[in-house]
Amino acid sequence: MLVLTQGDPAGIGPEITVKAWQAVRHSGPAFVFLGAPELLEGAAPVQVVSSIAEAEAVFPSAIPVLPLGLAAPAIPGTPDSRNAPSVIDSIAKAVALVLDGAASAVVTNPISKEVVQKTGFAHPGHTSYLAELCGVPGQDVMMLAGPSLRVVPVTVHVALRKAIDQLSTNLIMQTARTVAKGLQRDFALSAPRLAVAGLNPHAGENGLMGSEEQDIILPAITALQAEGMDITGPYPPDTLFTPQARAKYDVALCMYHDQGLIPLKTLDMAEGVNVTLGLPIIRTSPDHGTAFDIAGQGLADPSSLLAALRLAAQLSENRKKTA
């Protein structure tokens, strides 16, 4: 049984939860929604439950809900930081259920970073918070996985100027090791092929346009190759995502958030899934956010949440086999 977090109650999470349940209520994967039941009531049959076991029996006929309360009424498209505690509580309780073995994986509905950070939430988003909850702070890696491409940004939710300053040989090495282990353990890739993007145009053209490739990136690749990892690069970023290039690797390590997420969401927005590597639990999420601009209008596409649910179930099975 998967546990699906509430996400921001003013976002499209409730809508895509209902649409996803309608799509998989008979086929699975089954999930329990950990959030305010009123977010779903009226759009689908809802059954408040008190345990995962109870949720299993209910799923084909109603959305099982482990209930949380909201501090303020949820108004689609109008986020309210008074509800941030319920957003955060849902994540924490979902992780606890998986750590306790009661649920098999966490799938998170989108949250608004801005809304939760207004309440002093110390993390840029789910990913580092999940690592803290799991007792592995700093070990988390964000991967976006779609049918055409997998990307991992080495620097993530920071301003681009800061991202370039954050780049280091050690950070690239730590990230690559976590990625290789995660692909072996959870994606059943015994010898994952990692391709590393350069930072500068033409990957710096031998120092003509920047020296990060020579000073930071290549030393990481060389050291990891010496450890036996199948890792190559740094490649000119503008040709790293062509069909021909993508056929030669299993994941692209990118130097900053949008260097990887633009091609991923361009190619696979509907099927893309955010997977957190480096955790003792499985966690996936849709690749998109709260979509406040369309919340409550019946326009939200549940495809990425469906892909996240299905991938979480698959990864959970894979992890059991490799455990």
Ligand SMILES: NC(=O)c1ccc[n+]([C@@H]2O[C@H](COP(=O)([O-])OP(=O)(O)OC[C@H]3O[C@@H](n4cnc5c(N)ncnc54)[C@H](O)[C@@H]3O)[C@@H](O)[C@H]2O)c1
């Ligand atoms: N996994 C997550 O929790 C997550 C991911 C990305 C962004 N966010 C957060 O979401 C908030 C909004 O971020 P944003 O506007 O940059 O990105 P967004 O993904 O919420 O929206 C970008 C555009 O894509 C559209 N869109 C997104 N998902 C859609 C769907 N399922 N169906 C139809 N259209 C969809 C939106 O309507 C919008 O026009 C921010 O606070 C951000 O931090 C959260």
Ligand SMILES: N[C@H](C(=O)O)[C@H](O)COP(=O)(O)O
């Ligand atoms: N995958 C999203 C993106 O970067 O576009 C999201 O922000 C991820 O953040 P968290 O899963 O850490 O909330």
